[in-house]
Amino acid sequence: MASQSEWWRGAVIYQVYPRSFQDTNGDGIGDLKGVTQRLPHIASLGVDAIWLSPFFTSPQADMGYDVSDYCDVDPMFGTLADFDAMMEEAHRLGLKVIIDQVISHTADKHPWFVESRSSRSNEKADWYVWADPKKDGTAPNNWLSIFGGPAWEWDGVRKQYYMHNFLTSQPDLNFHNPKVQDAVLETVRFWLERGVDGFRLDTVNFYFHDEELRDNPPLIPDPDATGLDAPDVNPYGMQNHLYDKTQPENIGFLQRFRALLDEYGDRTSVGEVGDGARSLKTVAAYTSGGDKLHMCYTFDLLSPDFTASHIRKCVTAFQAAVTDGWVCWAFSNHDVIRHVSRFIWSPEERARVAKLAISVLAALRGSICLYQGEELGLTEAELAFEDLRDPYGIRFWPAFKGRDGCRTPMVWEADAPQAGFSDGKPWLPVPADHLPLAVDRQDDAASVLQHYRDTLAFRRSHAALLDGGMRFLDTNADVLAFLREKAGDTLLFIFNLHRGPQEVLLPDGITIRETCAMPGFGSAHLDGRTVKLDAFDVFCAAV
Incomplete structure (x- = not known):
């Protein structure tokens, strides 16, 4: 644990x-x-x-x-x-x-920004990302906002642009300060x-x-x-x-x-x-x-x-x-x-x-x-x-x-x-x-x-699932198959994420000690060395 x-x-x-x-x-x-x-x-x-x-x-x-x-x-x-x-x-x-x-940013109503935008010389003038416009008045560069449009908004008081990765009302703090x-x-x-x-x-x-x-x-x-x-x-x-x-x-x-x-x-x-x-x-x-x-x-x-x-x-x-x-x-x-x-x-x-x-x-x-x-x-x-x-x-x-x-x-x-x-x-x-x-x-x-x-x-009851190792297995079918291992507790998981049944041949070296059906499932079963799973099914076993 x-x-x-x-x-x-x-x-x-x-x-x-x-x-x-x-x-x-x-x-x-x-x-x-x-x-x-x-x-x-x-x-x-x-x-x-x-x-x-x-x-x-x-x-x-x-x-x-x-x-x-x-x-x-x-x-x-x-x-x-x-x-x-x-x-x-x-x-x-x-x-x-x-x-x-x-x-990464504040609201434009935050007192820090209210002070910062009031002039270029106040104590918090460089607490946000401010930049001069290009000579033609456009934004300093091509950066974009995730919420649409340029990542720059013009401020008439400072006559500069400020940066915002999101809304114009979410100015970016200047972490270089x-x-x-x-x-x-x-x-x-x-x-x-x-x-x-x-x-x-x-x-x-x-x-x-x-x-x-x-x-x-x-x-x-x-x-x-x-x-x-x-x-x-x-x-x-x-x-x-x-x-x-x-x-x-x-x-x-x-x-x-x-x-x-x-x-x-x-x-x-x-x-x-x-x-x-x-x-x-x-x-x-x-x-x-x-x-x-x-x-x-x-x-x-x-x-x-x-x-x-x-x-x-x-x-x-x-x-x-x-x-x-x-x-x-x-x-x-x-x-x-x-x-x-x-x-x-x-x-x-x-x-x-x-x-x-x-x-x-x-x-x-x-x-x-x-x-x-x-x-x-x-x-x-x-x-x-x-x-x-x-x-x-x-x-x-x-x-x-x-x-x-x-x-x-x-x-x-x-x-x-x-x-x-x-x-x-x-x-x-x-x-x-x-x-x-x-x-x-x-x-x-x-x-x-x-x-x-x-x-x-079920997860809490197995130390291997909390912080144990994880190793994927190659199988004969398109399934998610892996081992979780810690201090002698080794669990095999095979997940069928398909909308139809799958038959999975156990890889060499894998020996099932006992099955441990995950909660809510139970249709998957072992037939010899073949695991048979229904659609959206899981097989779990101690190995």
Whole structure:
């Protein structure tokens, strides 16, 4: 087992999107008291930690990922006292608490930016990325915003452009200024002093930019690349982002960040790396050596490709690139279409694929992140344009519908108003087809929810699944086959991700000691040295 100081290694982390989890005051928006109220549900899954998406003071232009005060709770979510009460209850239930730290940029309403834009000579004049226009008045270079258009916005007071990788109201901090780093780290210390157990670092490779402001070259498409920077409707993906992110200076800042966490002991950090085809190289750099991030996750498994070849390719590439670092795998989060909708071809496959997906995830080497609602097998919500709240989706509609479809409210009680989420009108609609999947309708042994609980219990019962080794096997069929091994505990997994049956001849050298059916399955069986699997099936055995 991982030591107590490395509780994060092999941990299962449950992401809470507070806006959509539980509303307690009837305003249609989830809050921290609602998180506290529903913590027993999370604990019942058998996870190790929760990750809270941003709840800080914010204008909410990007649903809280535009922070105007890093050291306070936005009134829509409650108060610092509510946060402390939530922390106390989480710890009582044995749950660690990880919070989202969004420090590559702030809101334009943040006092730092208000001062910075007031003149070129104030104390915070260079706390953000400012640049003069070209002689013809155009932007300093060709850098693009992920949310559409140039990554530069003109400011008439300073008569300069400021950089924004996302919305124009999300100006980028200038991490080349040591005072900025100091100020950011002090906000991290604020939450460490309140007892938080870790930080999820949003867009962790975006902190630094090229000081020479060199143009990004065009991207030469790589058919073998697994990471994506943006959907193909977005021209952001047409550039090779050599200069607007993932700069070498970031290593030094991450070492400062880690040194601060190490002062408090038993804390962790997980970085979000969006770096296209270079993502794994970046993860290796950011998690190696034990003096930077504890772990990272990439977008590699957040694709529509639920095949043995794709998963093996992603995991093999990670193992080759990251020799002493750690990964956090996920199929869903608040930014992508829910994985059940990405993976299924018909509604009839929903429950089976939902169960198989968590079985695969639980067997991989690494920590894993679950996104609220996936334990119910929720599908992506289909929303009308007038219901959208996500600026990304509004900007690229209808080619890209944005992220609201995975952010609709949790469904707790099928027959209650708004499925038990709120007494008021929710900020996003509660889809009618989610109601039969509510928590109170999934109390039988065959439900997706119970499968999650049983599967995570199975994972906890085997040291090999927490931090043991992983070795892929070559077979006669297109299946995902591998061994997980630690201290004499060796498990064989064979996953059939096809829509038809498969027969797999056991590789030479593999001797089955006993089968150990993973929860919720049982149709796969051994016939001599041939494993026979139905569609979306798994075979598990001790060898």
